[in-house]
Amino acid sequence: MKGYILKDMTWPEIEEALKTAKVAVVPIGAQEQHGRHLAEGCDSYRAEAFCALLAEKSYPHVVVAPTVNYGISPHHMDFPGTISLRPETLMAILEDVVSSLKQHGMKKFLFVNGHGANSSAIAVASEKLAREYDVEVAHTKFVDAAKGVIQEHIHSEHFGHACEREISESLYMAPHIVRKDLVEKSDMNTDTFAYKYMNNDFVKVVHQFKDTTHNGNLGDGRQGSFELGEKIIQTALDNLSTFIEDFAR
Ligand SMILES: [Zn+2]
Numbered sequence: 001m002k003g004y005i006l007k008d009m010t011w012p013e014i015e016e017a018l019k020t021a022k023v024a025v026v027p028i029g030a031q032e033q034h035g036r037h038l039a040e041g042c043d044s045y046r047a048e049a050f051c052a053l054l055a056e057k058s059y060p061h062v063v064v065a066p067t068v069n070y071g072i073s074p075h076h077m078d079f080p081g082t083i084s085l086r087p088e089t090l091m092a093i094l095e096d097v098v099s100s101l102k103q104h105g106m107k108k109f110l111f112v113n114g115h116g117a118n119s120s121a122i123a124v125a126s127e128k129l130a131r132e133y134d135v136e137v138a139h140t141k142f143v144d145a146a147k148g149v150i151q152e153h154i155h156s157e158h159f160g161h162a163c164e165r166e167i168s169e170s171l172y173m174a175p176h177i178v179r180k181d182l183v184e185k186s187d188m189n190t191d192t193f194a195y196k197y198m199n200n201d202f203v204k205v206v207h208q209f210k211d212t213t214h215n216g217n218l219g220d221g222r223q224g225s226f227e228l229g230e231k232i233i234q235t236a237l238d239n240l241s242t243f244i245e246d247f248a249r
Pocket of ligand 1: 162
């Protein structure tokens with residue numbers, strides 16, 4: 001597989017790669033509970049695997065920085081194993097990555113996020129870094145680049161975490177993290193204030209995940225498949241590699 005993955009490269013190899021690579025891609029994930037059927041590194045594994053595919057597709061215009069394997073997950077702390085960063089910590093890590101790579105000549109950055117709750121901090125960091133470091137910064141929650149496919153194929157009322165979408169993506173990119181014999185539907189906690197307001201378009205209530213789901217997952221994982229994962233990932237790859245060709249110019 002071709003593609004510039006910085007953690008697998010020596011400095012002379014990186015020196016050579018930087019002659020053509022104009023965009024540094026930074027995968028960002030999380031260590032957080034994903035129900036009984038997905039390993040807690042799900043968002044990190046998916047972000048990292050997606051960026052490796054992007055590096056291959058956008059070769060030789062992209063280098064991939066090591067994955068940020070932690071994210072902002074205080075809402076999952078009631079389940080064992082979750083490790084959460086403060087938003088300030090994530091923003092500080094991104095600042096140090098940008099500042100380091102800028103010293104090696106990189107001026108364009110794409111943050112590729114695998115975990116929804118990271119999005120606000122990534123957006124704030126992006127604004128700040130672009131202005132303060134005089135670099136170009138773009139950011140994406142990469143599945144947003146496949147919204148059409150998701151709308152067409154996913155019909156659960158609540159989804160987006162340890163659901164058929166994440167199971168499908170994992171089956172396609174990191175099958176070892178799926179507990180295939182344990183895949184189940186969500187067991188929603190419907191009597192709570194948090195549940196009542198979890199999906200509306202006018203107000204967001206900060207809440208704990210256990211107040212919306214007992215088993216930690218949303219949607220119906222049983223509807224997930226390798227084929228759906230392939231559709232989502234290939235569509236997101238097409239859209240983001242097209243963006244990168246423009247951004248790299
Ligand atoms: Zn996830």
